[in-house]
């Protein structure tokens with residue numbers, strides 16, 4: 001468990017701490033709720049890195065992740081895992097950028113009523129790349145790493161997923177319970193930030 005974050009702020013600088021939910025807390029609480037044979041699917045980026053840090057794995061739990069770090073792997077891989085292993089808990093953890101690359105595969109999850117559980121870390125940027133830019137150039141010369149992200153709850157609902165959002169530390173437990181208990185495909189958007197992912 002990482003330290004608690006203050007209340008989220010609106011407007012101004014959405015990249016600066018303490019804006020947003022500490023994503024590490026979401027992952028550590030998820031880890032405590034995984035079933036003994038859960039399949040966790042990762043996309044690329046900060047969200048994936050925090051999963052490696054905060055979840056202790058116990059076989060026969062399985063991790064599906066792109067060795068090359070390819071964005072867009074997550075949604076179709078989660079769909080494939082749920083089709084191949086019906087009855088096992090399948091949880092996808094993705095950044096906003098990677099999730100958007102293959103969101104349309106949710107249509108198959110809805111059509112087959114596949115109970116994939118998607119956790120989308122909305123930090124409104126290509127976080128890992130922006131981090132490199134900040135390290136190299138400080139607060140200047142950031143190019144092409146900011147995202148104008150959609151409302152992921154509405155996006156998921158449009159595909160037929162149960163949707164919810166985590167806006168504060170207090171909401172993590174209930175949102176994860178609803179996500180993991182949903183009868184079909186479900187999505188939770190985590191309102192986080194790059195800084196809140198680095199705490």
Ligand SMILES: Cc1ncc(C[n+]2csc(CCOP(=O)(O)OP(=O)(O)O)c2C)c(N)n1
Nearest residue numbers: 045046047069071095096097098126127128
């Ligand atoms: C298909 C593809 N394009 C580009 C990259 C380079 N890349 C690696 S991580 C990353 C940003 C990931 O952003 P996001 O999915 O939002 O995750 P975050 O780091 O913000 O958690 C990019 C562009 C990649 N790995 N794969």
